Amino acid sequence: MNEARRSELLATYRDGLLHDTLPFWLSHGVDHQHGGIITSLNRDGSIIDTDKGVWQQGRFAWLLGELYNQVEQRPEWLDMARHTIIFLNQHGFDPSDGRMWFHLTREGQPIRKRRYAFSEAFAAIAMGELAQATGSEQLAKQAQALFLRFVRHNPMPKFTDVRPTRGIGVPMITINAAQQLRDSIELPEANDFIDHSIDAIRRYHVHEDIACVMETVGPAGERLDHFDGRTLNPGHAIEGAWFIMWEGQYRQDAELIALGCRMLDWMWQRGWDQQYGGMLYFVDVAGLPVQEYWHDMKFWWPQNETIIATLLAHAVTGEAKYETWHQQAHEWAYQHFADSTHGEWFGYLHRDGSHSTSLKGNLWKGPFHLPRMQLTCWKILETLVPSS
Amino acid sequence: MNEARRSELLATYRDGLLHDTLPFWLSHGVDHQHGGIITSLNRDGSIIDTDKGVWQQGRFAWLLGELYNQVEQRPEWLDMARHTIIFLNQHGFDPSDGRMWFHLTREGQPIRKRRYAFSEAFAAIAMGELAQATGSEQLAKQAQALFLRFVRHNPMPKFTDVRPTRGIGVPMITINAAQQLRDSIELPEANDFIDHSIDAIRRYHVHEDIACVMETVGPAGERLDHFDGRTLNPGHAIEGAWFIMWEGQYRQDAELIALGCRMLDWMWQRGWDQQYGGMLYFVDVAGLPVQEYWHDMKFWWPQNETIIATLLAHAVTGEAKYETWHQQAHEWAYQHFADSTHGEWFGYLHRDGSHSTSLKGNLWKGPFHLPRMQLTCWKILETLVPSS
Numbered sequence: 001m002n003e004a005r006r007s008e009l010l011a012t013y014r015d016g017l018l019h020d021t022l023p024f025w026l027s028h029g030v031d032h033q034h035g036g037i038i039t040s041l042n043r044d045g046s047i048i049d050t051d052k053g054v055w056q057q058g059r060f061a062w063l064l065g066e067l068y069n070q071v072e073q074r075p076e077w078l079d080m081a082r083h084t085i086i087f088l089n090q091h092g093f094d095p096s097d098g099r100m101w102f103h104l105t106r107e108g109q110p111i112r113k114r115r116y117a118f119s120e121a122f123a124a125i126a127m128g129e130l131a132q133a134t135g136s137e138q139l140a141k142q143a144q145a146l147f148l149r150f151v152r153h154n155p156m157p158k159f160t161d162v163r164p165t166r167g168i169g170v171p172m173i174t175i176n177a178a179q180q181l182r183d184s185i186e187l188p189e190a191n192d193f194i195d196h197s198i199d200a201i202r203r204y205h206v207h208e209d210i211a212c213v214m215e216t217v218g219p220a221g222e223r224l225d226h227f228d229g230r231t232l233n234p235g236h237a238i239e240g241a242w243f244i245m246w247e248g249q250y251r252q253d254a255e256l257i258a259l260g261c262r263m264l265d266w267m268w269q270r271g272w273d274q275q276y277g278g279m280l281y282f283v284d285v286a287g288l289p290v291q292e293y294w295h296d297m298k299f300w301w302p303q304n305e306t307i308i309a310t311l312l313a314h315a316v317t318g319e320a321k322y323e324t325w326h327q328q329a330h331e332w333a334y335q336h337f338a339d340s341t342h343g344e345w346f347g348y349l350h351r352d353g354s355h356s357t358s359l360k361g362n363l364w365k366g367p368f369h370l371p372r373m374q375l376t377c378w379k380i381l382e383t384l385v386p387s388s
Numbered sequence: 389m390n391e392a393r394r395s396e397l398l399a400t401y402r403d404g405l406l407h408d409t410l411p412f413w414l415s416h417g418v419d420h421q422h423g424g425i426i427t428s429l430n431r432d433g434s435i436i437d438t439d440k441g442v443w444q445q446g447r448f449a450w451l452l453g454e455l456y457n458q459v460e461q462r463p464e465w466l467d468m469a470r471h472t473i474i475f476l477n478q479h480g481f482d483p484s485d486g487r488m489w490f491h492l493t494r495e496g497q498p499i500r501k502r503r504y505a506f507s508e509a510f511a512a513i514a515m516g517e518l519a520q521a522t523g524s525e526q527l528a529k530q531a532q533a534l535f536l537r538f539v540r541h542n543p544m545p546k547f548t549d550v551r552p553t554r555g556i557g558v559p560m561i562t563i564n565a566a567q568q569l570r571d572s573i574e575l576p577e578a579n580d581f582i583d584h585s586i587d588a589i590r591r592y593h594v595h596e597d598i599a600c601v602m603e604t605v606g607p608a609g610e611r612l613d614h615f616d617g618r619t620l621n622p623g624h625a626i627e628g629a630w631f632i633m634w635e636g637q638y639r640q641d642a643e644l645i646a647l648g649c650r651m652l653d654w655m656w657q658r659g660w661d662q663q664y665g666g667m668l669y670f671v672d673v674a675g676l677p678v679q680e681y682w683h684d685m686k687f688w689w690p691q692n693e694t695i696i697a698t699l700l701a702h703a704v705t706g707e708a709k710y711e712t713w714h715q716q717a718h719e720w721a722y723q724h725f726a727d728s729t730h731g732e733w734f735g736y737l738h739r740d741g742s743h744s745t746s747l748k749g750n751l752w753k754g755p756f757h758l759p760r761m762q763l764t765c766w767k768i769l770e771t772l773v774p775s776s
Contacts, residue, residue, distance in 0.1 A: 040615070040679075048676050049614045109550045162497045226437050227428070227750070288436050289745040291428075293736060294681035296744060348681060350738065356684060357677040362615070 001314065001323050003386040009330070010381040017374035022067075024344040024360070025060070025367040030080065034107050035087030036060075039366035043358040044342045050106035056366035057088050058122030062180070063371055065129020069184070070379070073133075081130055085139075088123055098149070103363060116170075117153035120146045121177045128184035140185040147181055150174075151193060163224065165216050168205045171197035172240040179246065198244055202259065205237075211266045212285055213237035227291040230284045234271025235302020238264055238279070242309040249316050257316050264309050268325060271302070276352050277332040279306050297356060298349040300365065303333040304373035311377050315384050345370050389702065389711050391774040397718070398769040405762035410455075412732040412748070413448070413755040418468065422495050423475030424448075427754035431746035432730045438494035444754035445476050446510030450568070451759055453517020457572070458767070461521075469518055473527075476511055486537070491751060504558070505541035508534045509565045516572035528573040535569055538562075539581060553604050553612065556593045559585035560628040567634065586632055590647065593625075599654045600673055601625035615679040618672045622659025623690020626652055626667070630697035637704050645704050652697050656713060659690070664740050665720040667694050685744060686737040688753065691721035692761035699765050703772050733758050 001009075028045030029037040031052075039056045040049035064081035068074065091108025092100050100119035103112040124146035131139035151174055159165075174197040182190035204221035205214050215233045218224055241263035248256030271279050279302040282295035306329045314322035336353040337345040339360075347365040348356040359365070389397075416433030417425040419440075427444045428437035452469035456462065479496025480488050488507035491500040512534035519527035539562055547553075562585040570578035592609035593602050603621045606612055629651035636644030659667050667690040670683035698714035701707065724741040725733040727748075735753040736744040747753070 042677060049679075051614055105550065110548045111550055112547045159500045160498045162493060162499055226439055289430060289747040291437075291747070291750050293685060293744070297681060356681070359677040359679070362679050 001384065001386055002388075006381055006384055006386045010378055012334075013374040013378040013381070017371050017378065020343045021367065021371045021374060024342075026080065029060075029361070029367070030083075031087075031106065035090070036084050036108075037366070038106065039361035040363070041360045043339065043346075043360055045360065048359075049362070051111065051363070052104045052106060052108075053363035053366065054088070054092050054101050054104060054119040055122050056361075056363065056368070057084050057092065058119065058124075058126045059366060059368035061085050061088070061126035062122065062129055063367055063375075065126060065133055065184075066180075066375065068133050069129055070375070078130075078133055081126070081133070085126060085130055088126075092119065092123065115155035115158065117150045117155070118169075118173060120150040120153070121173050124150060125177050125180040125184070128181045128187070132184040143181060143185055144187060144189075147177055147187065148189070150177065163226075164219050165224065165228070166200075166204060166219055166221075167216050168201060168213070168236065168240060171200045171205075172236070172243060175240075175243045175247065179243070179250075194247060198247065198256070198259075201240060201244070205240075206259070206263065210285070212270065213240065213263050213267055214285070223285070230286055230288060231290055231292065232267070232270060232283050232285055233281070233302075234267040234283060235279045235281070235299070235305050237267040238271070238302070238309045239305035241267070242305065242312050245309070245312050245316060249312075260309075261313050261317060261322075264313055264322075268306070268310075272306075272325075272328075273298075273351065277328070278336065278349070278351075278353065279303055279329070280351075296351040298336070298351065298353065300333075300337050300345050300347045301369040303329060303337065304369040307333060308373050308376050308380075311380050315380050389772065389774055390776075394769055394772055394774045398766055400722075401762040401766040401769070405759050405766065408731045409755065409759045409762060412730075414468065417448075417749070417755070418471075419475075419494065423478070424472050424496075425754070426494065427749035428751065429748045431727065431734075431748055433748065436747075437750070439499065439751070440492045440494060440496075441751035441754065442476070442480050442489050442492060442507040443510050444749075444751065444756070445472050445480065446507065446512075446514045447754060447756040449473050449476070449514035450510065450517055451755055451763075453514060453521055453572075454568075454763065456521050457517055458763070466518075466521055469514070469521070473514060473518055476514075480507065480511065503543035503546065505538045505543070506561060508538040508541070509561050512538060513565050513568040513572070516569045516575075520572040531569060531573055532575060532577075535565055535575065536577070538565065551612065551614075552607050553616070554588075554592060554607055554609075555604050556589060556601070556624065556628060559588045559593075560624070560631060563628075563631045563635065567631070567638075582635060586635065586644065586647075589628060589632070593628075594647070594651065598673070600658065601628070601651050601655055602673070611673070618674055618676060619678055619680065620655070620658060620671050620673055621669070621690075622655040622671060623667045623669070623687070623693050625655040626659070626690070626697045627693035629655065630693065630700050633697070633700050633704060637700075648697075649701050649705060649710075652701055652710075656694070656698075660694075660713075660716075661686075661739065665716070666724065666737070666739075666741065667691055667717070668739075684739040686724070686739065686741065688721075688725050688733050688735045689757035691717060691725065692757040695721060696761050696764050696768075699768050703768050 028041050031038050036052055036057050037060045038047055042048050061081045061084040064077045068077045101110045102114040124143045127139045127143035175194050178190040178193045181187035204217050207214055216228050241260045245257055245260030270283055273280050278298040281297050281299055282290045282292050284290050310322050310326035344360050347359055350356050416429050419426050424440055424445050425448045426435055430436050449469045449472040452465045456465045489498045490502040512531045515527045515531035563582050566578040566581045569575035592605050595602055604616050629648045633645055633648030658671055661668050666686040669685050669687055670678045670680050672678050694717045698710050702710035732748050735747055738744050
């Protein structure tokens with residue numbers, strides 16, 4: 001990447017984060033009355049559902065804490081992160097079992113809990129950032145406790161034990177949460193959990209013989225010839241790929257970097273839409289029809305993860321292929337998802353790039369994947385050595 | 389409707405059912421080795437997942453029994469219905485609680501049970517037809533017992549009790565199952581359950597002040613200003629509309645016919661896609677964005693239900709408007725869903741009518757909505773008095 005391109009991209013990510021994405025959520029989503037953030041916003045930022053997602057509270061507080069710790073110690077970022085954590089501590093937990101909820105009313109009454117403990121993982125990394133920012137021992141301890149509750153959680157099974165499966169989601173989130181908590185509170189268990197999770201991904205999900213990252217496999221990594229077992233989620237696997245590359249870069253471990261790049265290579269080939277551009281949501285490992293209805297839609301977050309992974313792969317390997325892929329992914333996403341009128345990104349496009357909905361957020365889309373991409377790519381570009 | 393159109397349509401439905409839809413499933417789906425039917429078929433009928441849906445077993449046996457009882461006493465239809473019921477009785481029930489499963493392996497091992505008891509409802513109507521065909525007292529008793537288990541079932545809640553809701557699905561299926569069982573086994577409780585369910589729909593879901601059938605409401609019919617509460621399912625409401633019209637015709641009750649027609653009128657206005665044609669999957673009562681990703685796709689079954697409802701409305705009222713709507717719905721569906729190469733219908737189209745997948749079936753799409761439409765419309769047209 002030459003210097004002109006590097007500095008142009010860096011400005012796009014940095015200014016987009018600070019002058020577009022962040023102001024969009026801060027001015028439209030923050031609930032000054034009840035605390036926390038409302039993320040179900042229409043195109044112009046107007047609220048269309050006052051309910052609150054617990055994931056999004058943790059993710060928003062994490063983002064603000066990370067910005068405070070990594071970018072600039074702006075008091076309003078710290079205040080807003082604190083205000084969100086207070087809401088989470090007041091309303092996020094079910095006193096009957098200590099588990100966190102998934103879905104709350106605006107006032108914080110519980111609507112729904114889910115089987116998995118991802119609410120705990122996002123709350124943990126948020127509290128870690130706030131602990132780092134404030135030096136609070138108590139928050140650091142709570143972050144560690146929540147992380148351990150997440151990794152030790154055994155979800156109630158949805159299925160019988162006739163065909164047990166394992167998914168790539170939990171080890172992936174474990175890697176990323178442990179990386180975050182290693183940075184923020186020097187989590188003592190971080191490296192062990194990262195090793196263990198990368199090992200699980202390599203052992204069960206990375207299928208070298210068919211050049212594929214399998215999303216869902218049997219307990220020993222068996223490929224299951226049914227809809228669920230054949231369904232690949234390329235954007236998700238590519239997110240896992242950059243978590244592993246990131247670890248490789250941190251540890252100066254060439255094998256980990258190579259593993260992450262291989263995962264990216266495979267899933268780019270399988271998931272990038274050669275016809276319309278953009279990363280598809282689901283594809284079938286054997287090219288058969290996918291059962292999920294939205295398989296060929298373009299969601300915002302797989303594009304965010306692909307943009308990070310290709311840029312990071314280029315930064316750590318210097319390979320021109322990754323710069324080309326990054327440019328493709330970046331251009332397509334900015335052309336189709338960015339809203340030049342009201343800011344932020346649309347979330348859900350049809351395969352051809354047309355809008356499926358004007359939603360800017362809901363319980364799943366909030367201030368996370370896009371601003372994390374902008375921050376991560378900005379920081380990667382700061383240390384990238386341009387080609388002459 | 390003039391006589392030429394009537395006889396042309398009648399042939400389309402009758403011949404389509406007997407020479408296309410039914411042979412497609414009989415030749416590709418029937419599992420002669422383990423019993424029952426496999427419905428996860430690709431465009432050409434090849435099997436892409438050997439798992440079996442419990443709903444589809446009941447629906448397939450119901451269809452065959454209904455054909456045997458209403459159309460012609462073909463022994464192969466009876467044999468196949470019996471073979472499917474045997475599979476269901478061998479593998480469909482969880483001995484630990486008597487509930488039926490939702491998802492089985494090809495051999496009949498259980499994979500998943502769901503909170504609702506729709507498996508029981510579809511098994512009940514299947515057993516009712518088989519009881520009628522064979523005179524079996526035992527099957528009639530089992531059909532009645534399953535129906536009662538369905539209507540008395542209290543599903544485990546998925547949400548807390550902070551915002552309780554009621555859906556239109558259970559009263560709708562209750563009406564239809566009771567109508568079927570009244571015909572097949574003279575179910576003594578049928579009229580009571582039908583009255584009670586129509587009353588619930590009228591009282592809670594039919595919102596005259598905004599001319600709308602609400603899919604999900606509060607316990608007293610309150611409109612809930614959140615994603616779930618605002619989301620309408622026009623094809624589903626239109627299915628409920630023709631169940632009620634059907635009851636009105638059966639009882640010679642003008643008020644019920646008028647109620648069904650009103651429901652159809654409202655939901656046609658809200659759900660018919662003025663831009664591309666076809667019935668949309670979900671729309672928002674206030675015109676806001678819908679949260680479900682596939683909201684603007686065209687699924688096969690809402691078209692089937694709309695075709696039945698508009699034809700029945702025309703048959704019972706004679707109104708020209710319904711003939712026009714029926715023609716629109718029929719033409720669009722046959723143009724976009726029917727597969728002239730391999731038979732049957734595609735299931736899932738994009739909003740513009742292009743194919744999203746080549747799937748002919750899965751655990752949700754099987755030999756039910758399309759053949760039921762063909763049979764019902766054929767029978768409606770047999771008694772329709774053409775205009776001169």
